[in-house]
Amino acid sequence: MSKKMHKIYVHIDNNCSSFIGEALYLAGTFNNWSPNHLYVGEIPEKGKSITVVLPEVQEGDLELKMSRGSWESLSTSGDGRLEGAHMTTVDAESEVFLTIESWRDLFPTSTASKQVHVLAEDFYFPKLNVYKKVWIYLPQNYLKDDRHYPVIYMHDGQHLFDEATSTGRAGPIEWMVDETIDGAITPSIVVAVAHDEDYKVRKEEYMVHAGEELSTAKGWWYLDDLVHRLKPYVDRQYRTLVNPLNTALVGSSLGGLVSIYAGLKYPEIFGVIGAFSPSIWMDEENLYAYASKELFSGEDKYSGQELYFYVGGREIKRRVGANEVNMGEDLGRYHLWLEQHYKGKLSLAINSEGKHGAIYWQSAFRRFYTHWENKINSFKHKNIQYECK
Known part of the structure; x- marks a missing residue:
């Protein structure tokens, strides 16, 4: 009707x-x-x-x-x-x-704070065999002290700091990651990797399994490059806290989905995964199968890890030739399944009025960062030793 x-x-x-x-x-x-x-x-x-x-x-x-x-x-x-x-x-x-x-x-075209720098215009990702732009956010006192800092790695880098580089269906809304940390009590380094400007290529690089609508999936290569190429470089060049307790990976939509896979594959690298509005519907059967293989392996790999999920209550995706997908229901099912099988910590944040887009991920990131601050500060209070490079 x-x-x-x-x-x-x-x-x-x-x-x-x-x-x-x-x-x-x-x-x-x-x-x-x-x-x-x-x-x-x-x-x-x-x-x-x-x-x-x-x-x-x-x-x-x-x-x-x-x-x-x-x-x-x-x-x-x-x-x-x-x-x-x-x-x-x-x-x-x-x-x-x-x-x-x-x-x-x-107003000025760029909205990025002075703490945001280009780490590399063309950082080489060998598994993907591509060059990507990478930004880095350095805390306000980074050049004034000798502290080592926690690090958050993030996908879709052009949308995180600056309206001049962000794009979106409803205009160039950015996540305001830099403003959020500028105003935080506990600072972190943020490393942001640009996605490919071609949506089809971005999809290939963020999907780990091929399917009917995707003949080539390069997500495992992308994650391998993050873990074995980019992170070691960042740890050599900057004062980072390298252990998983102080290393997070955050992404939204397809970036949220590939972040979940990263957490499952690399718990010894990423102690916190922030998956905002993950596109579970695009790889649901494979996600459960891969999670089952890893979680039921008999190894206690995840007890120190946390999966932090966010979703909006009004995130409905309309698929061509198929029924509508309720992303909140997808994530709710997966979260419930994980509660029965995952040995680490689970957190779920829901904005009942939230839709799929950067304006909602702005507030989701602010909420996540408060959670992240509390988490890394709790390590200090428990006298957990930070591992520096």
Whole structure:
């Protein structure tokens, strides 16, 4: 049964003195987040407003953003930060109220803090036989002291620190990893590896098993390069705490899935795995089979490890030619299964209103980092000896 359509009146107040009279556009779920934003009129004078009508909006969730025609010219908060879309539920003819506070292109293109550096423009991954850009976040006092620091390795590096390099279905939202640690009491080093810009190649590099829709899977090679090439390099060049108690791996979506596999294969390397919104549905049968093989091997490899999961309660993936996938239910089943078989610690964070995207992983990472701080500080209080390089 097709969903009903409703008329939506969008009232837009302008609280910004720039770009008066220029073309104003809307983007959102009503046009499937098309990069060709919908022209709705001219930007009114500061303190004035305009009303536009979206004549046919499908019943259900509606998300909206304002722009001047491109992702580079989105409306922002007063301090220039991109925010999540305005969200409402459409079940009848209704009104939406938006306010222009400022515009993204009035502020510097880069949002990365000065603690973020390019470790290498072309770091060689020998198993994959590719060169990847790698960023490193160094704590604020790194050059002022001689401490060794915990390390978090992360996938999809271009989305973590900087709106200038991030991309997304609803615009260039970054995770604000650097801002989170800038404001933390206990600092860490973060090593962030760029994904391939070709989505098909990214999928190959983050999937460890081939399937009907994927003829080649290179995820094991990617993880091998992380463990045997990148991590040793980082430990040689920087003051790191190298043992698994102080080493985490974090990723989202396919990056969350490959992180789970990394935790299963390399518990002696990664003491904490952060899997945000993992795409279990893309390799579910193989994941359970591989986990069973490793967990039932008879070895006590996981007692000191923690698997930290996050998922949004509204993460629904629509598969072409198949039923919808509820990612929360997928992760809930896997978490329940692990409770019966996994000897390490399990943590599960749920945002009941969360969807699949970077704006939600921003807050998920902040929550994870508080958890991580508490964990590494508990090592200190228990007088666990840190292993330095």
